[in-house]
Amino acid sequence: MNTKLFSRLVFALFMVSTAALAADGLPLVVVKPHAVDLTFPAESLVEAVQQATVGAQVAGRVLEVKADAGQSVKKGELLMRIDAREAEEAARAAEAQYANAKVSYERTKNLVAQKFMSSAALDKARADFDAAGANRAAAGASQSHANIVSPMNGIVARRHAEMGDMATPGKPLFTIYEPGGLRVTASVPQYRLQEMRRVTTARVEFPELGKWVAATAVKLLPTADATTHVSQVRVSLPEVPEATPGMFARVHFVIGQAEKLTVPAAAVLRRGEVAAVYVQTADGRLSLRQLRLGDAVGQGEIEVLAGLAAGDQVVTDPIKAGISLKDLSGKK
Structure with a gap:
C-alpha cells in the first residue's frame, strides 16, 4: 500500500476515534477572518551599531x-x-637624541651669531x-x-x-560593542527591491528566544552585491537584552494587509504531510479536523485555506488536548 495513503487512512481513523470525546478546561480560540499583515521573511544576523x-x-x-x-x-x-x-x-x-640635537642646535646658533658658521648650518641644526x-x-x-x-x-x-x-x-x-544599539542586516533578492522601497515597517523574530519585536526603522542600502545580486537591508531594533551580535534572526517585512482566516501556528498538529487542529464542537466535544494551510502570516499565525469555518473553536494547546483524550479514553 502507498505510504502516503496509509498515513492518511491512519489519521482518518484517529479522527473518528476521538470525535466523540468531551473536552473540558482546554485553552480555546475562536477563529474568524481578520486583517493580517502580508509579509515576506528574510534571514538575518544581529549586529552592533557601535562596535x-x-x-x-x-x-x-x-x-x-x-x-x-x-x-x-x-x-x-x-x-x-x-x-x-x-x-x-x-x-x-629618542630622549638622548633629542638632548644631543638640542645642544647641537644651541651651539650652532651661538657660532652663527659669532659668524664662525653659516646660516645653512643653523638651518640644518634646527631641522x-x-x-x-x-x-x-x-x-x-x-x-x-x-x-x-x-x-x-x-x-x-x-x-x-x-x-x-x-x-x-x-x-x-x-x-567591544555597545549593547543598547543593535540592528539586524538581511539580504533581499533583486526581484523584491521595487516593493522593498515602499516598506517602512517590519517585525523581527528570534526563534531561539521565542520572541518577536517591532523594528524601529527599515533602511534599504543603495548597493547590490555583484555576485549574488542581493541588496542589504538594515533593520534597527529596540532594546533586546537577550540578543547578542551574531545571533540568528528572521525579519518579516510588512508589504500590505488582507482579510484572512488564520489559526495559531502552535495549535497545528502535524503528522507527516497532514496538518490538523483540535476543534471543540457546539456540544462540548472534541474533534480532530484536517486542514489545508497556506502561508505564515501575522505574528505566529498560519492562513487556513480549507477545514475550518468562521466561529469554530480551536484548541490552542494540542499536546494538552491529546493528554486529555488519553485520560478520557482510559476512563471509558
Missing part, C-alpha cells in the same frame, strides 16, 4: 589580561597590559632638532600604548589574545 576592535599598537608579550568575553567595561578601563620594554628603550634612545623632538614624541606615545584601554562603554564580545601571546602592531586584541 570597535581594539588592536595592539606596539610589539610585546601579553603580561596581564584584565577583561574577558561577556564582561561590561567602561571607557578608559584597563583591558590588557603588554610588555613594552622594547618601546621603553626606544623612548630612552635635526625638530626631527629629534618629533621622534621623542612618537616614542613616548608608543610607550603609552603598552596599556590597552577600552575606547567605549560596552561589553566585551570577544577576546582575541591570551596571557603570554605575542602582540604585534595591528593584531586584534578585543572586540
Whole structure:
C-alpha cells in the first residue's frame, strides 16, 4: 500500500476515534477572518551599531589580561597590559637624541651669531632638532600604548589574545560593542527591491528566544552585491537584552494587509504531510479536523485555506488536548 495513503487512512481513523470525546478546561480560540499583515521573511544576523576592535599598537608579550568575553567595561578601563620594554628603550634612545640635537642646535646658533658658521648650518641644526623632538614624541606615545584601554562603554564580545601571546602592531586584541544599539542586516533578492522601497515597517523574530519585536526603522542600502545580486537591508531594533551580535534572526517585512482566516501556528498538529487542529464542537466535544494551510502570516499565525469555518473553536494547546483524550479514553 502507498505510504502516503496509509498515513492518511491512519489519521482518518484517529479522527473518528476521538470525535466523540468531551473536552473540558482546554485553552480555546475562536477563529474568524481578520486583517493580517502580508509579509515576506528574510534571514538575518544581529549586529552592533557601535562596535570597535581594539588592536595592539606596539610589539610585546601579553603580561596581564584584565577583561574577558561577556564582561561590561567602561571607557578608559584597563583591558590588557603588554610588555613594552622594547618601546621603553626606544623612548630612552629618542630622549638622548633629542638632548644631543638640542645642544647641537644651541651651539650652532651661538657660532652663527659669532659668524664662525653659516646660516645653512643653523638651518640644518634646527631641522635635526625638530626631527629629534618629533621622534621623542612618537616614542613616548608608543610607550603609552603598552596599556590597552577600552575606547567605549560596552561589553566585551570577544577576546582575541591570551596571557603570554605575542602582540604585534595591528593584531586584534578585543572586540567591544555597545549593547543598547543593535540592528539586524538581511539580504533581499533583486526581484523584491521595487516593493522593498515602499516598506517602512517590519517585525523581527528570534526563534531561539521565542520572541518577536517591532523594528524601529527599515533602511534599504543603495548597493547590490555583484555576485549574488542581493541588496542589504538594515533593520534597527529596540532594546533586546537577550540578543547578542551574531545571533540568528528572521525579519518579516510588512508589504500590505488582507482579510484572512488564520489559526495559531502552535495549535497545528502535524503528522507527516497532514496538518490538523483540535476543534471543540457546539456540544462540548472534541474533534480532530484536517486542514489545508497556506502561508505564515501575522505574528505566529498560519492562513487556513480549507477545514475550518468562521466561529469554530480551536484548541490552542494540542499536546494538552491529546493528554486529555488519553485520560478520557482510559476512563471509558
